[in-house]
Amino acid sequence: MIEATLCFVVRDDEVLLIEKRRGLGEGWYNGPGGKLETGETPRECARREVREEVGLEVTELEKAGELTFYLDGDAHTHCHVFRTDSFAGEPTPSTEARPEWVPIEDVPYEQMWEDDRLWLPGVLDGRTVTGTFHFEGGEPLDEADFVESDLEWGVWDDSIGDGSEPPS
Numbered sequence: 001m002i003e004a005t006l007c008f009v010v011r012d013d014e015v016l017l018i019e020k021r022r023g024l025g026e027g028w029y030n031g032p033g034g035k036l037e038t039g040e041t042p043r044e045c046a047r048r049e050v051r052e053e054v055g056l057e058v059t060e061l062e063k064a065g066e067l068t069f070y071l072d073g074d075a076h077t078h079c080h081v082f083r084t085d086s087f088a089g090e091p092t093p094s095t096e097a098r099p100e101w102v103p104i105e106d107v108p109y110e111q112m113w114e115d116d117r118l119w120l121p122g123v124l125d126g127r128t129v130t131g132t133f134h135f136e137g138g139e140p141l142d143e144a145d146f147v148e149s150d151l152e153w154g155v156w157d158d159s160i161g162d163g164s165e166p167p168s
Helices: 042-054 116-124
Strands: 002-011 014-020 033-035 062-071 074-084 097-103 129-136 145-153
Touching: 002 042, 002 116, 014 042, 033 042, 042 074, 042 097, 062 116, 074 116, 116 129, 116 145
Parallel strands: 002 074, 062 129
Antiparallel strands: 002 014, 002 033, 014 097, 062 074, 129 145
């Protein structure tokens, strides 16, 4: 299973989205993020991916979600979702991403993963979420059909521990 991160950078009433230029979800919008490297924590990965994809230095991260994606019944990706309003720099394009500040009320859900419209509004509103999402139709995941989901809101408080896992 792939371990990955997403990070939603917010300022005032806007969120920084990227248009993916290559790889999984190419041409779609999302937050900066990607796969964890060996020995890297989810927070370290989120900071690195934001820096590499859009050139921002993130100073503080708030854990906002844990999402697990299944493809044809098998666990495919586990994603740690973060949000932040604490960053330095101006977003710049990279070979992977074209960044764009978007008003939160105008997030282009029709140009995003189908499941995003179920959980991202709550995350942008400051809530925490745990979710599972099932897709069918084989690889690649971004061409499979979205089948069902299960969401649980307010599962943990990021101020407890390091926020890497919901408290037990």
